[in-house]
Amino acid sequence: MAGAMRAGSTTLLSYTWRNIPLSSPSQCSRKLRVSFPSSSFPSFTHFKSLCCSPSSSSVNAQDNITTSACKPPLAEEGTGESLRAAVEALDIRVGCVLKAWKHPEADSLYVEEVDVGEPEPRTICSGLVNYIAQDELQGRNVVVLANLKPRNMRGIKSNGMLLAASDASHENVELLTPPQGSCPGERIWFGSEEESNVQSDAASPNQVQKKKLWETVQPHLKTTHNCVAMFGERPMRTSSGLVSCRSLKNANIS
Numbered sequence: 001m002a003g004a005m006r007a008g009s010t011t012l013l014s015y016t017w018r019n020i021p022l023s024s025p026s027q028c029s030r031k032l033r034v035s036f037p038s039s040s041f042p043s044f045t046h047f048k049s050l051c052c053s054p055s056s057s058s059v060n061a062q063d064n065i066t067t068s069a070c071k072p073p074l075a076e077e078g079t080g081e082s083l084r085a086a087v088e089a090l091d092i093r094v095g096c097v098l099k100a101w102k103h104p105e106a107d108s109l110y111v112e113e114v115d116v117g118e119p120e121p122r123t124i125c126s127g128l129v130n131y132i133a134q135d136e137l138q139g140r141n142v143v144v145l146a147n148l149k150p151r152n153m154r155g156i157k158s159n160g161m162l163l164a165a166s167d168a169s170h171e172n173v174e175l176l177t178p179p180q181g182s183c184p185g186e187r188i189w190f191g192s193e194e195e196s197n198v199q200s201d202a203a204s205p206n207q208v209q210k211k212k213l214w215e216t217v218q219p220h221l222k223t224t225h226n227c228v229a230m231f232g233e234r235p236m237r238t239s240s241g242l243v244s245c246r247s248l249k250n251a252n253i254s
Contacts (some may be wrong), residue, residue: 006149026049040232086216087231091202092188093117094178094238097205100138102129104250105154110137114160116144117185123156125151131173143176143188143229143236145214149205165251174248176229179241188243191232221253 010064043167095114098121103109108129113121128137143163143180150159166173189199208214220232229243236243245251 001165001236002012015180020173033174047072048208062193067234081094083232085200085221086211087190087212087220088200089203089211089213090145090208090217092144092236093144094184094186094188095122095142095144095146095160095162096184097137097140097142102134103156105156106176106196109153110134111156112137112162114144114162115143116146117183122146123157124160125153125156125160128162128164128173128175131166131177137175140175141182143178145209147202147205148214149209155209161231163253165229165245165248165253167248172248174251176236176243176253177193178238178243181240182238186237186238190231190236193237196237196239218254223248223251223253225249227251 047144088202093116095116097112097114099113103111103125106125108127110128110254112124112126115121124142145161148159148161150157152158154173163176164173165176187199187202189196203213204210215250217231222230223245224230227244227247227249231244
């Protein structure tokens with residue numbers, strides 16, 4: 001929206017930022033107030049023509065002027081530069097559960113030995129006892145967040161996290177599954193097939209914790225109506241195809 005009022009020899013102009021091309025979506029709701037001598041602007045239309053990009057692709061119906069559409073907030077868009085850097089810093093890999101057993105000190109936890117392409121399998125604790133049968137977990141390929149700091153889980157050090165989809169009530173949980181042909185240790189990425197070679201190096205576990213990289217990325221991880229895992233609008237991939245879950249649609253991933 002825009003408006004103008006005349007006070008003596010000065011025209012006071014108020015213009016909403018969303019009609020002006022911006023580089024920062026967080027400023028979309030702010031207003032620009034500018035005062036100019038009336039002689040500087042023969043008409044308010046002239047001022048609008050200065051503020052609006054002639055190459056923009058969207059039209060403001062009320063003012064009938066061509067404007068540059070404001071980018072949606074990062075939380076909705078899911079592909080902002082800071083978020084993209086955060087997700088690329090995560091070391092998400094294909095893993096294979098070699099062995100799984102119930103934690104001796106915690107009824108809800110499994111302890112797994114997981115091959116993530118390293119000389120020795122990792123020990124990971126997962127709260128999946130109430131959702132996945134032990135024989136379904138053992139021997140299957142999974143998706144592992146591998147650059148978390150180790151955590152002590154009731155006396156057992158857990159070195160990573162298995163990623164899973166869950167519904168809003170968290171009553172149903174399904175592990176993310178790499179496509180057939182994916183190899184343990186392969187690093188997973190988000191985007192097109194061609195973008196596998198442009199990932200940045202993974203952050204250290206200390207950096208992941210200090211910068212809260214997982215906490216930044218996790219709210220933007222969802223499954224589609226086809227159960228494909230996504231970061232914003234970017235699908236999760238291995239070299240063999242798309243990562244998905246069995247049946248949970250539009251679900252959270254954690």
